[in-house]
Amino acid sequence: MDLQSFNTSPAHVVRPVLQACCDAPSWVAAVLAGRPYAAEADLFRAADEAARRFTAADVDQALTAHPRIG
Numbered sequence: 001m002d003l004q005s006f007n008t009s010p011a012h013v014v015r016p017v018l019q020a021c022c023d024a025p026s027w028v029a030a031v032l033a034g035r036p037y038a039a040e041a042d043l044f045r046a047a048d049e050a051a052r053r054f055t056a057a058d059v060d061q062a063l064t065a066h067p068r069i070g
Contacts, residue, residue: 003043007036023065024058027051 001009001017011032018028030050037043054062 003037003040006043019065021047022051022062024051024054024062026058027054027062 001014006014006017014032014035015028018031022028027047027050030053031043031047034043034046037046
């Protein structure tokens with residue numbers, strides 16, 4: 001999904017794309033709430049800032065949803 005589509009698609013379309021990256025509800029909500037992003041760097045910065053606010057529950061949820069490695 002390109003940035004323009006990310007910015008303009010309905011939340012119900014973008015949400016699963018974000019959840020595939022990190023299924024922490026607070027992170028998904030924060031990244032969605034920041035739309036529209038002027039540049040990919042702004043999106044990445046917002047994603048990073050939201051991840052830095054993870055609670056232990058957010059980390060548990062993200063790890064639970066992540067595909068098994070190995």
